[in-house]
Amino acid sequence: MFHFKPPLPFMGSKIAMLKRVKEALHSMAFTQAIRKDTIFYDVFGGSGLLSHYIKQLYPQNEVIWNDFDNFKERLDNIEKTENLRFRLHNLCKDYSTKIKLPQEIIDKIKQILEQEQYLDLTTLSSYLCFAGNYAITKEQLFNNIKYHRIPAKPLNAKGYLRGVMRVSKDFKQLLEEIPQEEKDKQQAFLILDPPYLQTQKGNYRDFYTLKDFCLLVENIFKPYLFFSSKNSDILPFIDFYKKYNPVFEDYKIDKASLKIGGEDYMICSSTQTGLFDSL
Ligand SMILES: C[S@@+](CC[C@H](N)C(=O)[O-])C[C@H]1O[C@@H](n2cnc3c(N)ncnc32)[C@H](O)[C@@H]1O
Known part of the structure; x- marks a missing residue:
């Protein structure tokens, strides 16, 4: 059963991007960046919405949800x-x-x-x-407490995150712990939805700093989906940074306008057709 939003509210959850995620993953699957043995790492897992959604799309694949905020307790x-x-x-x-x-x-x-x-x-x-x-x-x-916006519909978490594996750690530790073999074989697929720089961080557990961002871009490997926003100046940054980390060469970008103004970006790593034919 698909959930198209988290069962409980979560600031920054990717409700508006799900259709785009599906399309991007399907085109990456077509170019064999997603295979039977692909393991998805939802590194900044938040509410787990992306983990849940990807598990529904690719039920045979392992999906790891990094629940840094302990959303599980709320569930x-x-x-x-x-x-x-x-x-x-x-x-x-x-x-x-x-x-x-x-x-x-x-x-x-x-x-x-x-x-x-x-x-x-x-x-x-x-x-x-x-x-x-x-x-x-x-x-x-x-x-x-001033106004109310209490939904009439009951909360429902039925089947949410079923089959998804949960971990809870800092992203740096998680990236480090991914076995080198999975990285070399491009078996580990990174889903990266970090807090956006230069935007409100709301009630997340910790602050995510420029230093964290630098550590992240230094350690990214392919294949990946990387979310960011226009406010974070991500595109000029990537254009500058690709000479230091080639995973940013030939990336593809999907732009979504936000209701409240601004623009969300989903950056997809480039893939090479036929690369994994021999596996
Ligand atoms: C934009 S939200 C992710 C939203 C998620 N994709 C969803 O759909 O619900 C970013 C998440 O990164 C988490 N985060 C912040 N610092 C982190 C860190 N050092 N390591 C891991 N996660 C972190 C935040 O607490 C927040 O849950």
Whole structure:
């Protein structure tokens, strides 16, 4: 079963790029950059949406999801979050989503939340705070409850990430641990969706710095899909940098305009038809 968005909200998930990912992978499969023994490494796995989607497209292949943020904990607690969604939806459904909730309702929401041991702050922020305002502490959440956008539809994680292998480590360690043989045989396929430089980092676990970006581009190998944005100046950078790392020669690029302005880029490594005919 395909999920076209993560079962729980996650900032930066690649919902809008899935169709393009499918097309890019299919054309790479055509040129044999994807084979039966290809292992996909979703190095900046976030919500796992790309891992899930790729596993649905290529069920025979191994897919490794790097869950640096421990999204698994949120998934493991989805029933508790669903229970809250249901109660909060019933409490708020008669109030407009456009105007501030009455103070008595805000107080009731707080009472309900106070009784809970586990709170998925990201999901609750998306329900109760201004769009894009993600609380990282309970206090922040409580101070920012103003409006509501609580979906009527139940949360559903059925089959999500089934068959996908989970790891949780810094990207540098993960890249280092990929066996040299997999790199040499171009068996390891990198899915690279790092935090974008020069854009908001939201509620990710750690800051991702220019130094991290440099370490990443230094260690990239083919084949790969690499996501970035116009704001990050990635194209002029790659044009400059390809003389230092030839994996950036002859790359292909897919540009997607974003609703909120700006442009997302998906950079695909070039492939050579017939390279793996003998395998
Ligand atoms: C743009 S998001 C990835 C979104 C993901 N593709 C999705 O569809 O949900 C970037 C992710 O990289 C993670 N990240 C940041 N620093 C990292 C590091 N040093 N090692 C591994 N992951 C890191 C962030 O926490 C975030 O989950």
